[in-house]
Amino acid sequence: MELRHLRYFVAVAEEGSLSVAAEKRLHTAQPSLSRQLRDLETEVGAQLFTRSSRGVELTLAGRAFLDHARLALGQAAEAVAAARRAVRPPKASFSVGFLTGQEVEWLPHVTAVLRNQLKDIDFRVSSDFSPDIAEAVQRGEIDLGFSRVEPQPDVSYKVIAHEPILVILPGDHPLAAKAEIDARELDPEAFIGYSDTPHVLRAIVERYFRDRGVVVSPSHFLDGFATGISLVASTRGVTLLPAYVVPLLPGSVVSRPLKGNAPVIEVAAGYRADNPSPVLDSFLERLDELISSRAAAQRLER
Structure with missing residues (x-):
C-alpha cells in the first residue's frame, strides 16, 4: 500500500x-x-x-x-x-506578554519596531494580569512584559506611557450627561471596588479618593478591566479604569474624564537586564521609537 x-x-x-x-x-x-x-x-x-x-x-x-x-x-x-x-537553523524566539487589553493598543507598535526581524524569529504573544506578567518576566518565561511597574527581583522597567484614569459608567446614568465628573459626585455604595489583583490601580484610586475626602463602600469588586466593564453594565454601578479600556466598552457603557487633576497610571515595559536575547537588545534600543509611534497614533485619533 x-x-x-x-x-x-x-x-x-x-x-x-x-x-x-x-x-x-x-x-x-x-x-x-x-x-x-x-x-x-x-x-x-x-x-x-x-x-x-x-x-x-x-x-x-x-x-x-x-x-x-x-x-x-x-x-x-x-x-x-x-x-x-x-536541516534548517532554529529561529530565535522572542516572547512578549501584555496586560490583558493592552495588546490592542500596543501590539501594532511592537510589531512595527520588529518588522525587519519578524520573518527570522519565533514571535509569541500572551496576555495576563499585571502581577503575572511581571512574574513571567522574572522567571524568564517571557522576554518583555507590558504591565504596571510591579517590583520583582532582577526586573527592570522603562515607563512608556501615563494613562489617565477615567470614570466608567452606564450610558444612561445621570452623571453621563456631564462633560467631566467630580469624584465627590460618585455614589459611594454604587462604586465598584478592586480586588487584590489590580493592586497598583487600587492604590492609585484609594490615594486619589483619600486626598479628596471621598469614601466609598463597594459591594462589588473587579479583578480586571473585563470584569469591571461587565459589572458596570450588569449592576449599573460606576468605577474608575485606565483610558485604554475605552475602545473595548460596549455600547451601553461610556467613559467620562474626572474633573480637575485626574490620576494617571503608568504603563511600563519590563525586562531582565541579564537576558541575552539579541532581539531584546535591538528592541530596547528602539524603545523611544515605540513610544513616539504610539503618541503619534493617539494624536491622530483625537
Whole structure:
C-alpha cells in the first residue's frame, strides 16, 4: 500500500465523486483513479465504496478506513516537515506578554519596531494580569512584559506611557450627561471596588479618593478591566479604569474624564537586564521609537 493510494481514497471519500476528485483534487484521469481504488480494495480485502449514478458512498469498512487513512497521511506530512526543520537553523524566539487589553493598543507598535526581524524569529504573544506578567518576566518565561511597574527581583522597567484614569459608567446614568465628573459626585455604595489583583490601580484610586475626602463602600469588586466593564453594565454601578479600556466598552457603557487633576497610571515595559536575547537588545534600543509611534497614533485619533 502506497501513500498515493491513501490520498486517492481520502479525496474520493471527501468529494463523494470519482470525477470531481480526479479533476479538481488529484489532476488525474478517472479510469486511472478507479483502477487505483480497486487495487486498494484488493489489498485491504474489503469493499470501501459503493458506486451509483449519484456518485460514491463509503461502506462500513470504508468509514472505518477513512480516519486511519487521514491519520497516516497527516503523520507522513509531519515526518517530512520534521525532516525539513531538522536541516534548517532554529529561529530565535522572542516572547512578549501584555496586560490583558493592552495588546490592542500596543501590539501594532511592537510589531512595527520588529518588522525587519519578524520573518527570522519565533514571535509569541500572551496576555495576563499585571502581577503575572511581571512574574513571567522574572522567571524568564517571557522576554518583555507590558504591565504596571510591579517590583520583582532582577526586573527592570522603562515607563512608556501615563494613562489617565477615567470614570466608567452606564450610558444612561445621570452623571453621563456631564462633560467631566467630580469624584465627590460618585455614589459611594454604587462604586465598584478592586480586588487584590489590580493592586497598583487600587492604590492609585484609594490615594486619589483619600486626598479628596471621598469614601466609598463597594459591594462589588473587579479583578480586571473585563470584569469591571461587565459589572458596570450588569449592576449599573460606576468605577474608575485606565483610558485604554475605552475602545473595548460596549455600547451601553461610556467613559467620562474626572474633573480637575485626574490620576494617571503608568504603563511600563519590563525586562531582565541579564537576558541575552539579541532581539531584546535591538528592541530596547528602539524603545523611544515605540513610544513616539504610539503618541503619534493617539494624536491622530483625537
